[in-house]
Amino acid sequence: MKIIDAHNHPDCHGHDLDKFLANMERYGIDQTWLLNWECQENEYDFHYKNVLAGPVLGSPAGPVPFSRCISYKERAPEKFVLGYCPDPRLPDACARLKAAHDIYGAKVCGELKCRMMYDNPDALRLFRLAGELGMPVTFHLQYDRQRTCDDPRQEWWGGTIDTIERVLRACPDTLFLGHAPGFWIHISNDALWRDHTYPPENVKVVSGGRVPELLRKYPNLYGDLSAGSGCQALKRDPEFAKGFLTEFQDRVLYARDFFDHQHQEVINSLDLATGVLEKIYHANAEKLIKE
Numbered sequence: 001m002k003i004i005d006a007h008n009h010p011d012c013h014g015h016d017l018d019k020f021l022a023n024m025e026r027y028g029i030d031q032t033w034l035l036n037w038e039c040q041e042n043e044y045d046f047h048y049k050n051v052l053a054g055p056v057l058g059s060p061a062g063p064v065p066f067s068r069c070i071s072y073k074e075r076a077p078e079k080f081v082l083g084y085c086p087d088p089r090l091p092d093a094c095a096r097l098k099a100a101h102d103i104y105g106a107k108v109c110g111e112l113k114c115r116m117m118y119d120n121p122d123a124l125r126l127f128r129l130a131g132e133l134g135m136p137v138t139f140h141l142q143y144d145r146q147r148t149c150d151d152p153r154q155e156w157w158g159g160t161i162d163t164i165e166r167v168l169r170a171c172p173d174t175l176f177l178g179h180a181p182g183f184w185i186h187i188s189n190d191a192l193w194r195d196h197t198y199p200p201e202n203v204k205v206v207s208g209g210r211v212p213e214l215l216r217k218y219p220n221l222y223g224d225l226s227a228g229s230g231c232q233a234l235k236r237d238p239e240f241a242k243g244f245l246t247e248f249q250d251r252v253l254y255a256r257d258f259f260d261h262q263h264q265e266v267i268n269s270l271d272l273a274t275g276v277l278e279k280i281y282h283a284n285a286e287k288l289i290k291e
């Protein structure tokens with residue numbers, strides 16, 4: 001079966017292009033969406049210096065510069081789909097997105113990961129342009145866990161699930177891919193999101209969560225299963241996960257945001273119909289970015 005990883009980054013976790021391609025080969029991945037990450041230096045935690053090349057080099061273009069995505073794409077064009085999302089607060093954000101699309105062939109607007117509310121007017125303007133250009137927007141949502149002023153580098157990104165609902169409503173012609181802990185914790189209708197970045201092991205999903213609700217209500221929302229957050233959302237309750245992936249088989253994409261195999265292991269253990277797997281592993285990704 002063809003497999004597309006719909007969320008990954010260049011030069012991360014010790015992977016250069018050769019290691020990246022070898023890793024894709026190892027896990028049977030045919031193509032990867034290669035996303036940048038652009039935000040201010042004071043917005044991300046120092047621990048990213050251990051895993052991303054951009055902060056180590058003090059890149060002014062953010063933790064994952066788009067130039068590195070372009071470099072991979074030029075050296076292995078058939079293996080990658082380019083993604084680029086500018087910091088929406090930059091005055092030239094729309095011009096940057098348009099240039100990435102027109103000049104470099106970027107197909108995805110992602111990854112968006114900035115310390116701002118995503119329904120800020122600058123962001124909405126950028127999202128509407130992404131919709132016009134046919135670029136789905138991949139966003140990172142993560143709740144504020146800061147309880148005191150002692151740890152000013154504590155991270156939050158994007159706002160809350162209500163922020164996302166306002167975005168979905170404000171930009172009906174733009175497709176969005178929900179990603180990260182603040183999104184996937186809402187697969188369940190419980191209060192874990194208030195205190196937990198990730199749900200504790202094996203805490204079953206309570207039906208009626210905001211993620212299924214928003215997927216039903218807004219046809220412009222999709223789910224990016226990448227990282228521990230997406231994997232954990234499935235793993236915590238396999239029975240629920242099977243129903244969820246079957247109901248939203250047209251709206252959920254296999255993705256990693258890392259170089260591991262855990263998502264395939266979980267997805268393949270759920271005894272899903274072949275047609276459902278085809279959509280999750282590649283057909284939905286292909287549908288979202290018309291080459």
Ligand SMILES: [Zn+2]
Binds near residue numbers: 007008009111257
């Ligand atoms: Zn990412």
